[in-house]
Amino acid sequence: MPRQTATSSASGRTRRRGPSMADVAREAGVSGQTVSRVANGKTNVDDATRERVLAAMRRVGYRPNSAARALRNGRFRSIGVIISALPTFGNSRTLDAIAAAVVPEGFSIVLMPVARPTQGEVTGAFSTLNEQAVDGVIILIEQHQLDQSEIELPHGLPVVVIDSSARYDYPVVDNDQADGAARATGHLLDLGHETVWHIAGPPQSYSAERRRKSWQATLERAGRVVPPVFPGDWSPESGYQAGLRLAADPAVTAVFVANDQMALGLLRALHETGRAVPAEVSVVGFDDMEESAHFWPPLTTIRQSFEAVGRHAVEALLAEIETGAEAGEPVTLPTELVIRSSTAPPP
Amino acid sequence: MPRQTATSSASGRTRRRGPSMADVAREAGVSGQTVSRVANGKTNVDDATRERVLAAMRRVGYRPNSAARALRNGRFRSIGVIISALPTFGNSRTLDAIAAAVVPEGFSIVLMPVARPTQGEVTGAFSTLNEQAVDGVIILIEQHQLDQSEIELPHGLPVVVIDSSARYDYPVVDNDQADGAARATGHLLDLGHETVWHIAGPPQSYSAERRRKSWQATLERAGRVVPPVFPGDWSPESGYQAGLRLAADPAVTAVFVANDQMALGLLRALHETGRAVPAEVSVVGFDDMEESAHFWPPLTTIRQSFEAVGRHAVEALLAEIETGAEAGEPVTLPTELVIRSSTAPPP
């Protein structure tokens, strides 16, 4: 008596498993191994046989079982992405780029969102990722305290970190935050502004810190006074709040904002208080979101290539997975100054 | 002679597999089955034994192998998400919500991005998802031609579609686009505007079509003339282009824009042409992105709850997976009108 066959018949109750190689083999009148060979595109199969097997596969609706495959050869052909703040502009763009880079390689992506980027959550994500369900991990966490000493790296799982800190043992890929901030600040200085004010991102963020430090260094290099930093948290609201205070100070003629969203908030504050942009105050953002070109006025900003970041991260991870290559030099991608209408010489 | 043990020793060359239950069993001096029982939290294990096993697990660094588990019991505890335009505001928010809803259930997410929402790509994504690698699929595709007759549904894989079309056999979850558009249009009419103009999303999008139809229906119900539709593609640029033409027509006093990004473009066009908002022209958007509150002027818009969409989609899918429940009524989530400063009575 045949054991429960995987018909697509009515009942529907049973958890049906798809047809296996054995089913195909029976149908095609060959051994399971030959089916395996065909499924994996091995060359040492007679053309006629191959055709027969392929036909049989189609007939029974065969799909390889990835679990069995993974169990057999210890590879999953999938990578995990540990991500905080997913809907964030940069993160979603980067994730998309990672996805795009990974799919042609035949890998799939397992998403591991962490609600908050705490030590425990990240380590937890690692565990949940189970060390066994993926071949490697990309960590895409914006603000964190990932000291390499604290994070528990599970047995030799390849890891790539997208971040500007170079303090990791793992390969690091990121946009060149310092370069971008220097361009932004330099642009304003070049226009003739005496100095440049700064609305910063949250201090837990390495990116934010890098931008702030580079802004400061650029100012110091030019021998300008370094105004106090206005702290923000990336949100438009925080940019607005900082902007309200900035707008009240007539000495302010140029502001470098750590991201475009906060720049939007600043623009609103400037409008509300009647300070003309760029006639009275110049503004430079960071990110170049799609919206920025349509802010009022259109925003001068620093464009980052999230696509390139994602691509390089995948490349590095896949290399680690394939060859066991150790971390090389951190990859730092150049940024680009996009000049629009929010900057002008000082009044 | 022991076979290659999984030490964390130097060489690093070998593709090491983690310790298995057998290793733990040996270490703890019990059978593999007992380890399995402990790993799965079965109650019929002596406390002392349990402790011993847990200690052994810790000592050897045991992690359950999800592939073996999946092979064994035919479940993967993971769901696939087929998604087009990932970095899109609504999509990334919804994806985040899905992730958040799925994790506490012990499921993980496999991302299947499709570059373009064509028939072939989606079916391809299904296949790549391999029917075997996930327990169910959520389809999150913004614009598409998914006729139920054309999409090949693989053997009984549970599916949930996030979309406002009710033409599927699968459960459908979405925000109530018609409701939102009616609120937006109604709000402008209530303010005293003679009629309301509309910048629409791309016609391939069901959401866009729903909003457009509902806007039209609301106008007709109120006995107003229905102005010609200005087509857009969701992008700020398309809103800007449409806005330039709209701004040139002095008869235009109120515009309902199908999303906030295009509304941003419209605002820019209005500013450039010197048409005051809301004094001369009122604008209502759709989505309530985080930025919208800081547009200039702050945008009146329709808030959708992507979180709720994600949550309900997961709920429906999990129900399908657990019980094999068939598609129930489509779930339609209410929207909310958020009044800010871009709307006022006509001049």
Added chain:
DNA sequence: CGGCGAGATGTTTACGTCAACATGGGACGG
């Protein structure tokens, strides 16, 4: 014309887990 190598195909087995069944010892009731 016999032997040998190459290529096609079949057979066996292990990957790690867990359901199902087997075993064995102790508690408790009659």
Added chain:
DNA sequence: CCGTCCCATGTTGACGTAAACATCTCGCCG
């Protein structure tokens, strides 16, 4: 004091695949 039942634990086997090894069939060369 014996039988019975329950609970902890052990043993066996199967999930689907593919590597390793075994056969078998040719064709070709000396």
